[in-house]
Amino acid sequence: GDSVTQMEGPVTLSEEAFLTINCTYTATGYPSLFWYVQYPGEGLQLLLKATKADDKGSNKGFEATYRKETTSFHLEKGSVQVSDSAVYFCALIPNNNNDMRFGAGTRLTVKP
Amino acid sequence: KAGVTQTPRYLIKTRGQQVTLSCSPISGHRSVSWYQQTPGQGLQFLFEYFSETQRNKGNFPGRFSGRQFSNSRSEMNVSTLELGDSALYLCASSRDRAEETQYFGPGTRLLVL
Numbered sequence: 001g002d003s004v005t006q007m008e009g010p011v012t013l014s015e016e017a018f019l020t021i022n023c024t025y026t027a028t029g030y031p032s033l034f035w036y037v038q039y040p041g042e043g044l045q046l047l048l049k050a051t052k053a054d055d056k057g058s059n060k061g062f063e064a065t066y067r068k069e070t071t072s073f074h075l076e077k078g079s080v081q082v083s084d085s086a087v088y089f090c091a092l093i094p095n096n097n098n099d100m101r102f103g104a105g106t107r108l109t110v111k112p
Numbered sequence: 113k114a115g116v117t118q119t120p121r122y123l124i125k126t127r128g129q130q131v132t133l134s135c136s137p138i139s140g141h142r143s144v145s146w147y148q149q150t151p152g153q154g155l156q157f158l159f160e161y162f163s164e165t166q167r168n169k170g171n172f173p174g175r176f177s178g179r180q181f182s183n184s185r186s187e188m189n190v191s192t193l194e195l196g197d198s199a200l201y202l203c204a205s206s207r208d209r210a211e212e213t214q215y216f217g218p219g220t221r222l223l224v225l
Contacts (some may be wrong), residue, residue, distance in 0.1 A: 043116075043202055044216040068217070077155050078206040089155065093212075100145065100204070100214055 002027040003078035006090045006103030013080055013110050020074040021106045023064075031092040033057075033066055033073040036088045038105070047075075047088070080110045113138065116205050116217035124223045130191040133220045137205030139182050143167075144186040145176060145214060149200040158201075161186050162209050190222075198224045 007022040025031065037043040048057030050066035050073065057102045058063050062077045073090060090103040117136045125131050137144050144156040145168075157170040159181035178188040184205075191196055199221045206212035 010114055021210075024170065036216070043118075043218040044204075046213060047204065067124075093214075097160075097168050097209070099170070101157070101158050104154050 001068055002031060002094045002101055004090050004092050004101055004103040006088075006106055008104070009087075009106040009108070011106060011108045013108070015081045015110055015112050018108075019075070019077040019080045019108070021076065021088055021108070022089075023103060025071050025073065025090075025092050027071075027092060027094060029095040030068075031094050033061070033064070034091045034093070034100075035064055035073070035075050036089045036091060036102075038089065040086075044089065069107060072088045078081075080108070082110045082112055084108060085110045113129070116203055116215055116221050118201075118203050118217040120220060120223050121218065122223075125193050126184055126225050127193055127195060129193050130189065131193060131222060132187055132189045133201055133203075133222075135186045135188075135205075136219060137203075138215055141205035141207050141215075143209050143212065144180055144184065145206075146188050147202040147204065148172075149202055149219070150154045154179045155202070158188065160162030160209075163218075167209065169179045172197070176179065195224050198222060 026104045035047040037047045048059045050057040053068035055066045087105045139194045143162045145160040160168040164180045180186045202219045204214035206214045
């Protein structure tokens, strides 16, 4: 079935470093792709999304491009801040239902 | 616009008991989905309700059930609780079905002793 694989964490970076969290997917058809972020003790917040090939989602300095040829949706940020420390989830919704599939999550810690 | 709300936020139960969790979606959203989050299994889809009908169900035993009311509010019920049911239960709402962005509530943290 449709699924998402994201890079294992944890990831530890210094403030202002460049961030990449890899995400690849397996799907039939054309799923919508998402990145969610979860801060300690909270639910998931939508970070960005893309609904078709070559779309770029962006928000708060984070970006991800829907690459159908490589079935990827890697998350990037040019300069991370301490406040970006959280768990990041890559997810997809298949194109025929509302059953969101999540990756395992990647814990990011940014040190000052 | 108010976000997705879930009650209660924290709950402690003992094995064998049952529990009901509540979710109020964003106003105007008709689809409500439920997820279970555990350290071992990650985020797993439980079920989705749309217009008071269950449209999709994940791979969970029949002890897990839910319903949706005419105002789109949803409840999920877990009967005969087991230790392994301890988890964060997340509710998400979306305006409609299929490929719609889901907005998540803060979750209900259930501890089964």
